[in-house]
Amino acid sequence: MTERVYTKEEWIRGLEGLREDYTLFVPVKDGDFHAFMPMNGEKVPDFDFQNTRLSPKSVIYPRSERLFEYILGNADPEANILKESSKDFSPRAIVGIRPCDAQAFQIVRRNFDNPEYRDPWWVRHFESTTLVGLGCNEPCSTCFCTAVGGGPFHEDGLDALVFDLGERYLIKGLTDKGEAFLAKMNGGKPADEAVLKAAEDLTASASQKITSSPPTDPLKGKKINDLFNAPFWEEVAFGCLNCGTCTYLCPTCWCFDVQDEVLGKEGDRIRNWDSCMFPLFTLHGSGHNPRDKKVQRVRQRFMHKLKYYVDKYDNGVQCSGCGRCVRYCPVNIDIRDVCERMNNY
Amino acid sequence: MLRYTEKIQETAKRLLQEKRVDAFIGYGKGSVPMMNQPLMVSDPDRVDRLYWDNFCGLNLCNYLTKRTDKVGIVANGCNSRNIVTHIIENQIKRDQLYIVGIPCEGMIDHRAVMRAVKQKEILDIQQNGKTFVVKGADFEETFEKEKFLQSNCAVCIHRNPVIYDELLGDLVEEQTGVSPYQDVEKVEAMDPEKKQGFFTRLISRCIRCYACRNACPLCYCPTCFVDESRPQWVGKSSDPTDTLTFHFLRAYHCAGRCTDCGACERVCPMGISMRQFTKKLNKDCQELFSWEAGLTLDQRPPLDVYRPDDYNDFIK
Numbered sequence: 001m002t003e004r005v006y007t008k009e010e011w012i013r014g015l016e017g018l019r020e021d022y023t024l025f026v027p028v029k030d031g032d033f034h035a036f037m038p039m040n041g042e043k044v045p046d047f048d049f050q051n052t053r054l055s056p057k058s059v060i061y062p063r064s065e066r067l068f069e070y071i072l073g074n075a076d077p078e079a080n081i082l083k084e085s086s087k088d089f090s091p092r093a094i095v096g097i098r099p100c101d102a103q104a105f106q107i108v109r110r111n112f113d114n115p116e117y118r119d120p121w122w123v124r125h126f127e128s129t130t131l132v133g134l135g136c137n138e139p140c141s142t143c144f145c146t147a148v149g150g151g152p153f154h155e156d157g158l159d160a161l162v163f164d165l166g167e168r169y170l171i172k173g174l175t176d177k178g179e180a181f182l183a184k185m186n187g188g189k190p191a192d193e194a195v196l197k198a199a200e201d202l203t204a205s206a207s208q209k210i211t212s213s214p215p216t217d218p219l220k221g222k223k224i225n226d227l228f229n230a231p232f233w234e235e236v237a238f239g240c241l242n243c244g245t246c247t248y249l250c251p252t253c254w255c256f257d258v259q260d261e262v263l264g265k266e267g268d269r270i271r272n273w274d275s276c277m278f279p280l281f282t283l284h285g286s287g288h289n290p291r292d293k294k295v296q297r298v299r300q301r302f303m304h305k306l307k308y309y310v311d312k313y314d315n316g317v318q319c320s321g322c323g324r325c326v327r328y329c330p331v332n333i334d335i336r337d338v339c340e341r342m343n344n345y
Numbered sequence: 346m347l348r349y350t351e352k353i354q355e356t357a358k359r360l361l362q363e364k365r366v367d368a369f370i371g372y373g374k375g376s377v378p379m380m381n382q383p384l385m386v387s388d389p390d391r392v393d394r395l396y397w398d399n400f401c402g403l404n405l406c407n408y409l410t411k412r413t414d415k416v417g418i419v420a421n422g423c424n425s426r427n428i429v430t431h432i433i434e435n436q437i438k439r440d441q442l443y444i445v446g447i448p449c450e451g452m453i454d455h456r457a458v459m460r461a462v463k464q465k466e467i468l469d470i471q472q473n474g475k476t477f478v479v480k481g482a483d484f485e486e487t488f489e490k491e492k493f494l495q496s497n498c499a500v501c502i503h504r505n506p507v508i509y510d511e512l513l514g515d516l517v518e519e520q521t522g523v524s525p526y527q528d529v530e531k532v533e534a535m536d537p538e539k540k541q542g543f544f545t546r547l548i549s550r551c552i553r554c555y556a557c558r559n560a561c562p563l564c565y566c567p568t569c570f571v572d573e574s575r576p577q578w579v580g581k582s583s584d585p586t587d588t589l590t591f592h593f594l595r596a597y598h599c600a601g602r603c604t605d606c607g608a609c610e611r612v613c614p615m616g617i618s619m620r621q622f623t624k625k626l627n628k629d630c631q632e633l634f635s636w637e638a639g640l641t642l643d644q645r646p647p648l649d650v651y652r653p654d655d656y657n658d659f660i661k
Contacts, residue, residue: 030550032456032464032616050466053614054552063552064582138482140466142377239383241407244554245614259581270582275554280572330556330612331403332375332382 002173004188005195011169014185015039015095021184022093022130025059027052036094047096047164050140051322055101055251056094057108060125061273063248067121068269072262082269087121093130093181100145102131102157104251104320110313111254121271130177133158137202139210142323144336147213149316152206163199170199214339216317219310222342227307228299232341237298239331244275246301246325246333252318255281276300302338349397349447352513353419356445361389366417366443370408371395378467379455383408399472402452402495404608406430406562409437416442419513421449423497423606425506426639427562430602433642436565446509448517451490451498452607453477456616458493462486497607497620500525507640525605526628528621544589544622550615551588553581557609557619558595563602570594596622601630601648604639633657 006014015024019039026045028037033053037043068082105126112122136143136152145151155161159178163170170191173179247253257274260267274281277298282291291297309318319335326334357369373384374396381400385408386392397419405418406427420428425446432439458467462479469480478487500523505516532543555571558564570578571591579594580587596619603623610620630636634647 032460050464064584138466141468238385238408241556241559241612243556243559243612244552245556245612248552248554249614257581261580261582272582278555278572327377327380328614329380330560330614332377332380334376337376 002171002179002182003191003196004171004182005191006169006171006188007167008169010187012045014187015045017186018093018181018184022091022181025056025092025094027096036096039095045096047134049096050136050138051098051101051324053324053328054249055104055322055324056097057101057104057251059092059094060105060129061108061122061254063273065121065271066268067258067271070267070269072265072267079265085268087124089124089128091128091130092125093132095132096134096162097131097158098136098322099133099152099154099158099161100143100150100320100322101251102133103145103150103154104157104322105131106157107252107309107316107318107320108254110315130159130181131157132160132162132171132178132181134162134164135203135206137164137206139206140323140327141211142326143210143321144212144214144323145321146207146210148216148319148321150320151203152210153203163202165195165198165202168195170195212323212336214336215343216306216310216319216339218343219306219317219339222307222345224303224307224311227342227345228303230342230345232345233295233299236302236333236338236341237295240277240294240298240333241331242277242279242294242297243330244273244277245328245330247275247277248273249324249328251322251324252305252320257281276304298333302335302342305335306339306342349513350395353395353397353445353447354392356511356513357386357392357395357417358389360417360443361387361392365415367414369395369417370405371419372397372401372403372405374398375400378470379453379458397447399451399453399477399490400455402607402611403560404562404606407560407608409442410562410565412437412441414441417445418442419445419447420506420509421447422501422503422505422507423449423604425508426503426604427606429508429639429642430604430646431562433646434602439642443511444506444509446506446512448506448512448514449498449501449504450517451494451501451504453490453493454495454498455611458488461488461493495607495611496618497605497610499523501605503604503637503640508642526624529625529628532621532625544592545585547621548588548592548617548619549585551592551617552615553583553588553591554614556612556614557617560608560612561599562606562608563599564595592619592622596626599623600626601634601636601646602638603627 024039025036026039027034027049028043029046034049035052036056039045066085069085070082071079073079112119139152155174159175160181161172173182255274256271259270283289305318353371360366368385368387370385372381373394375381379400383403383405384394404424404427406424409431431437465481467479467481471478475490476487477490502519504519579590636647
């Protein structure tokens with residue numbers, strides 16, 4: 001395992017040097033918040049951030065993605081045939097991804113890449129992406145990664161992990177992809193014992209700073225029907241606006257809708273993010289809607305994350321504890337509170 | 346502002362005990378600073394969850410639509426104007442409502458506070474009249490409320506509720522001499538290309554989560570035009586033309602109805618100033634029809650009425 005130390009200037013220069021090998025997605029200050037954007041010479045990376053407003057899930061799973069193209073009509077023998085759209089699967093790296101967001105890709109992967117189904121586009125995007133994490137020295141009060149199997153310096157799901165040691169960065173290669181990234185990167189020097197000790201201390205102190213920890217273990221033992229019929233859903237759902245803030249900001253929400261868009265005789269088949277908060281999400285062609293009430297949709301979101309996923313994959317909850325929904329839900333529906341209610345029911 | 350919390354709790358308890366209302370709608374204290382949650386209480390013993398402070402920027406009128414029971418509700422100036430609009434548009438009946446009026450001195454813009462502390466994490470906020478103290482892990486700063494008002498509150502001239510059954514405090518002095526439309530005038534002065542650029546940039550971060558639409562009490566259509574599929578009025582991808590179409594059409598549907606409560610901007614996770622759309626229409630309504638939405642139950646809004654003696658030429 002490679003462990004190298006860079007000064008902060010060396011680190012940025014090193015990343016600049018990698019731009020020929022990878023499309024690098026880095027945190028960039030964008031108005032009031034940070035966003036992952038391609039490092040293209042114009043955008044300056046800024047690693048002094050808590051977390052990006054939107055998770056980096058769109059790098060692998062775009063908000064809108066053209067899957068197929070077609071032409072309509074009878075004259076052309078090529079007409080009415082869906083042809084796969086060309087896509088860019090060249091190497092990418094998300095540099096500065098937080099461990100919770102990297103863990104989220106592992107959670108989502110169980111849905112997109114399993115023995116039953118394999119989503120070719122998600123999988124190829126994922127495989128072509130190297131995740132270079134940045135540990136969290138100062139987790140937020142809304143972070144609860146340690147309650148869902150992660151941590152501020154959690155390594156699972158990352159290809160390399162960066163420790164911010166003040167003046168310098170320590171970077172550890174964790175997988176072959178991460179080692180390949182480090183091998184291509186110029187500068188730095190091998191880490192000495194003192195640096196490794198500092199990183200170890202940092203990891204320990206950061207974990208202690210996590211103040212929220214709704215237990216998620218009791219969920220597995222609960223009966224689905226008991227939770228489904230629990231009386232607290234009306235109260236939880238009262239304020240919900242049924243907007244898509246929680247689902248679109250969430251790094252582990254994966255649902256999509258497929259739409260055809262046609263102009264004249266040319267059409268595209270597009271996959272867009274969708275949200276279980278929207279009534280249209282479950283509206284049948286017949287006009288029937290099995291989840292036509294707000295409370296049913298709110299219940300679905302939490303039951304999926306905290307119960308159905310738990311039972312189906314037996315691998316924890318469908319949440320990486322990033323806290324975005326807690327901070328940005330316009331009506332302050334707090335998943336930690338809902339989890340407590342489910343635990344105690 | 347905080348003094349209202351106790352009064353709201355007392356009033357709600359009384360109304361519920363006396364069975365004047367079946368439920369009472371107000372705000373509860375949020376689990377994170379600067380975020381409150383809409384709350385409905387029907388048990389008189391649980392009114393202690395009701396709360397009021399300078400971050401009650403969501404519009405509670407949203408929760409009245411098509412209710413059939415008797416409800417009590419807290420209402421400041423803009424919320425009360427939306428209640429009037431709701432009654433006029435037959436979304437609820439006046440006699441179903443017990444309106445608890447709150448004279449308002451404006452809500453604090455949580456984004457402005459975040460900017461003032463350089464986006465550092467805020468752990469606690471104490472509000473003391475005209476100032477508030479913001480605390481984080483390694484800082485504590487005091488700010489003047491006046492300088493941190495939501496931009497709609499800063500130019501509000503209807504702080505007192507326009508309709509109520511009971512008032513929880515003395516009426517406040519309304520602001521005078523504010524120029525609410527300076528930003529709109531700047532856009533009006535642009536040539537069409539610049540305008541297009543302005544609006545395109547304005548919504549460039551939009552993720553189509555529809556929080557703005559859903560937080561707006563005016564948006565209660567059973568099926569919104571963006572969700573129609575036959576015909577499909579607007580595409581659902583992240584195409585900027587579709588996104589702009591959504592914002593323009595949403596704004597036009599609010600013409601002559603918007604009270605500039607600011608809920609749309611407050612809830613936007615991407616910080617988009619979409620009031621730039623609705624404010625232009627408010628200004629037009631003011632100039633063309635001398636109309637401000639939600640001030641009276643006795644007049645129909647300009648865009649849902651036809652009069653043969655209309656003074657405008659275009660209608661003849």
